Amino acid sequence: AQTVTQSQPEMSVQEAETVTLSCTYDTSESDYYLFWYKQPPSRQMILVIRQEAYKQQNATENRFSVNFQKAAKSFSLKISDSQLGDAAMYFCAYRSAWGRDDKIIFGKGTRLHILP
Amino acid sequence: ETGVTQTPRHLVMGMTNKKSLKCEQHLGHNAMYWYKQSAKKPLELMFVYNFKEQTENNSVPSRFSPECPNSSHLFLHLHTLQPEDSALYLCASSQEGSVRGYGYTFGSGTRLTVV
Numbered sequence: 001a002q003t004v005t006q007s008q009p010e011m012s013v014q015e016a017e018t019v020t021l022s023c024t025y026d027t028s029e030s031d032y033y034l035f036w037y038k039q040p041p042s043r044q045m046i047l048v049i050r051q052e053a054y055k056q057q058n059a060t061e062n063r064f065s066v067n068f069q070k071a072a073k074s075f076s077l078k079i080s081d082s083q084l085g086d087a088a089m090y091f092c093a094y095r096s097a098w099g100r101d102d103k104i105i106f107g108k109g110t111r112l113h114i115l116p
Numbered sequence: 117e118t119g120v121t122q123t124p125r126h127l128v129m130g131m132t133n134k135k136s137l138k139c140e141q142h143l144g145h146n147a148m149y150w151y152k153q154s155a156k157k158p159l160e161l162m163f164v165y166n167f168k169e170q171t172e173n174n175s176v177p178s179r180f181s182p183e184c185p186n187s188s189h190l191f192l193h194l195h196t197l198q199p200e201d202s203a204l205y206l207c208a209s210s211q212e213g214s215v216r217g218y219g220y221t222f223g224s225g226t227r228l229t230v231v
Contacts, residue, residue: 033217043204045222052217091159095216102216103172108158 002027004094006107013082014115020067021077021110023092030054031097034068034075035104040088048090051075053097079112087114119143122207122223130231131197137226139190139207148190149220150182151206159206165190166212197230204228 003026013019025034036048051059051068058066063080079086092107120141129135141148150162164172165184179201181193190207204227208220 033219035219037219037222042224043206043227044224045206045208045220047219047221050217050219093219095219097216102212103161103164104220106159 002029002032002094002096002105004092004105004107006092006110008110009108010111010113012113012115013079015082015084017082018078018080019082019112021079021090021092021112023075023077023107025073025075025092025094027073027094027096029096029098033095033097034066035093035095036064036066036075036077037091037093037106038086038088039091039109040085045091049077082114084114084116087112120207120209120221120223122205122226124226125224126227126229128229128231129194129197131199133197134193134195136194137192137205137207137228139192139223141188141190141207141209141221143209143211143221145209145211145221146187147210147212148184148187149208149210150190150192151208153204153206153225154202163192194228197228199230202228202230 032053034051037045038048039045049061065078067076089109091109093104095104123138148165152160162176163182183191204225206225207223210220
C-alpha cells in the first residue's frame, strides 16, 4: 500500500522569505499524481499544486514550486516570498493514475507559521 | 453556487440527538467522499461513493450512516454519538476515470461538537 510521510509537523518562516516543506512517499507504481493541499483557518482544503509522475519537469504555480525526485520518492514544496496568507496546514498527497484504488492518500500535514 | 457546499458549518449535539450533515457539489463530479479530521490526527477517510453507490466504508461505527441519493448530494446521518466523535467533517468530490490528476474539491467542513 502507498504511504505519504511529512516529517515536519510544524515550521515557521519570516515573511518574504522562502520555505521548503518536505514530503516523501512510498509506492511500487510508476504512474501516479502528487498534490499539495493547503488548509487555512477557514478550513477548506485548497489544491495548491499538482505533479504528474511521468513528467520530469517540476510544476510551478506563481510563488509555489515543487522539487519532484521520482527515484528518491520525494516531493517537496517551496514557497517563495512568503506572505501572511500562506499560514496554513499543508498536506502532501498521492493518487494512483490507474487501477481500481483511486483514493487520494494524505500525509499528516505540516503547519506553517508566517512570522511578520 | 459553485464548488462543494457543506451545511451546517457548526453543529453542537447531545449524545442522544439525531442530526444530519449535508454536502452538495455543483461540479458535475461522480464521486463523493466523507473525511473526519480530528485534532492531532491525520485525515480519516470514512466513506466513498461512486455514481451513487457506496464503494468504501472504512470500518466506520454504525452511528454514522451515509446516504447518497444522487451524484450531487451526500448526507451523513448521525445518532447516539460519543464525545470522541467531535471533529471537523469534510466532504469532497472528484471526477473519476481518466481525470484523477485533478484531485479532489473539498467543502469547508462541518465542525461537530458532541456534548
